[in-house]
Amino acid sequence: MRKFLSGLLGGITPAARFRHACRLLEHEGRSAQGFALLGRLARGGMVVAQYQVARAYLDGSGVPRSPLEGVRWMHRAACAGHVEACFSLALMLLVDPPGHGGDHRGADGLLPMALPEGIDRWPDPEAATGWARQAAQAGLADAQALYGYLLATGPESVRDPQAARMWCERAARAGCPQGDLGLAVTHFSASDQLPGTDPDAVAALIRAADSGLPTAQYMLGLLHERGWGLSLDRTQAEQWYARAAVQGVRPAQARYGALLLEDTGSRPRNAMTAETWLRRAALAGDREAAALLGDLHARGEAALPGDHEAMIWYRRAAEQDHAVACRMLALLYMHGRGAAADPDQARHWLARAAELGDVAAMTDLAASLVAQGQEMHSVTGLPLPDFMSAAQAGDPVAAFNLAVCLHDGVGGVTDPVQAASWMERAAHAGVVNAEYWYGRMLLDGDGVAADAVHARLWLERAAEHGLAEACVAAAQLRLEGRGGPRDHAGALALYHRAARSGRADAMFSLGAMYGGGHDLPPDRAQALHWFTQGAEGGNALSQLMLGRYLARGLAGSVDRVRARYWLEQAAAGGVRAARDELDHMTRTDEHAPT
Known part of the structure; x- marks a missing residue:
């Protein structure tokens, strides 16, 4: 009877209600009930519940997704001293505010934008530094790495290279790969030395890259490609770029695509795969990748070559002041390839290329002006191209x-x-x-x-x-x-x-369709194949599903080592369910008979 009464009393304590709410939130059919209970605890002042409410709003778990409400609750929990909330708020304040940067999911898109009380501007790297410091001083290793990084590369008002190194070293000693990356960045950002000349920085970068950090992998590829502090080795550079590219690092995608266009002794030129990676980088805003894509289309080497596509990619690069792309765009206009011949547009883009220092464009521009009996004149301050007249004339x-x-x-x-x-x-x-x-x-x-x-x-x-x-x-x-x-x-x-x-999201969809639940016969082997392809292509949901398939043997034998690897990749990509799967695997392994 005493045990029964003790259990009954324990079940109604705030801590017990919080644990019960978290369990309900993770249950697919009862998440709304769990959120409601968490909300009551949060409004009653329970700080850990306020943090969980913030995460629920940000993830859309148990409640319609609302980044603004998520930020408001995260700020409230951080002000109460919740360490993870301080760290999360610091990360948020370094990127676009809710509803910007292409993130319009959730009810916030229907509401006027208003910053939560206590936040004066967004992004705010100075405020982010303050929140990161609070979490770092509380002993959170990830926050120590972030704080060190901000002290090394943040606004002038917060920079402190000595303190940056100390905090990054502290994070690295705690086993945080971001601490090693921060150490490398701290060294490389110093103005009095060339990248790669500090062996400690290179060693820290290698540790971070081996830990799976994509930014470190890209930087390591760059050191190998340039021969900075490491042997000049384009094969090694390509391998590191490839690992960073599949995790979505834009410059790594561009450099990987560029190297694949080269014919090396170890492998032949691979224009088709190169085009896939260059397209990803170009669509994300990389001007060099866009220019290379223009070359592939103009030379007829793309999967679906065409002058109009060449013009689109050259324009992307040209509008970001890529000198050679400006000249190539001018040549297309000059010869009527991809659009009707337009001497004015040709001259405009030649002038822009010349202004950017392209010697060949200077020669072509001079010839164009002389041919029309015009004197050389200044080419600065030219307006943006006006497409109206050509469009009205019927140029599609x-x-x-x-x-x-x-x-x-x-x-x-x-x-x-x-x-x-x-x-x-x-x-x-x-x-x-x-x-x-x-x-x-x-x-x-x-x-x-x-x-x-x-x-x-x-x-x-x-x-x-x-x-x-x-x-x-x-x-x-x-x-x-x-x-x-x-x-x-x-x-x-x-x-x-x-x-x-090369669309990794399509690979995930194929895996989902073959996995069952659609008007098609399930084929788990095909599902595993496509989840694998999508995972290797950097799709976080494919990584989650591949981890699940391997952990549970859904399409064959169980492989818990590979399952853990892919779940970790998905968790690093922001998939919360992957972290839950990893926690479940850990608990299972701890209770497994030895």
Whole structure:
């Protein structure tokens, strides 16, 4: 009886209610109940519950996702001294605020943006440094590494190289790979020495790279490629770039793609794989990758070569002041490749390339001006290209570029309705990217009335031309039955086409479809294959599913070592369920008979 009463009394303590709420939150069918209980505890002042409420809002667990509410509760928990909340808030304050940077998921997209009380501006690296310091002083190794990094590379008002090294060393001694990376960055950011000249920094960087940190892997590849502090070894550089690339490091993707275009003694040139990685980097904003993609299309070496595609990629690079891309774009305009011949545009981009120091462009520009009997003049202060006249004259590529400019506000004018109108013209003229964009506009009601039926038609037309992004979007519509009948077999075929183009998200979708629950016979072996492909391509959800398959033997034998590796990769990519799987594996291993 005493044990029963003791258990009953223990079950109603706040700590017991908190544990019960956390268990409910993790239960798929009772997460809302768990969140409600956590909310009552948080409003009652339980700091650890406030932190869990913040995470629930940020993850959309048990409650509709709301980054703004998540930040508000995280700030409240941090102000109460919760160490992990202090660290999390520091990380948040270093990136775009909620609702910006392409993150519009959740109810916040319907509400006016307002910073939580106590936060004056965002991002705020100085405030982030203060929160990181609080967590670092409390002994959190990850926070010590972040604090050291900010002291080394943050705003001038917080920099302290000596203290940076001390905090990074403390984190490294605690076994935190980010501490080793911080040590390397601290050394390399010093203005009085060249990268790689400090053997301690190189050793720290190697430890961080071996621990799986993608930034360290990219930096190590750079040292090998340049011969800074390590042997000049392009094979080693390529291997390190590849490891960082699959984890989403943009410059590593660009450098890996560039090296794959070289014919080395150890392997032949691989233009197709190079194009995949260059495309990922270029779409993320890397100008060198965009210029190389332009070269592949212009030379006819891309998977689907075309001058209009060359022009699109050259323009991406040129608009980021890539001198050679400016000259190549001018040559396309000069010869009417990918667009109608346009001497004014050709001269504009030659002038920009010359201004950026391209010697060949200076020669071509001089010849162009002399041919028209004009004197050499200053080429500074030229306006952005005006696509309107060419678009009105019927040039479909100019219509597409005009639509993009009007949609994104390039040149200072944003007009979604006009953007949709010009995009439709370019789509009807057969510009593949315009077909995809116009389909997305119709799907989202962006500048035009939402129309899922016609959106599906345009997206499938772009998919037929091989555009991987269109294949993924069209497959999702077939899967959901939007804009037409459900067609799981057709979706499967589209995902296969996108996967062949290197889309890791399509590989994940293939794994999910073969795994069961769709209008297709399950094939666990195929599911394992595609989850493996997606995981190696850097898709975090594929890494989670591959870890689960290997841990549970869902498609064959159990391999807990590889399962743990891929779950760790998924957890590093922000998939919370992967951390839960790892914790479950750890508990299982601890209680396993020896």
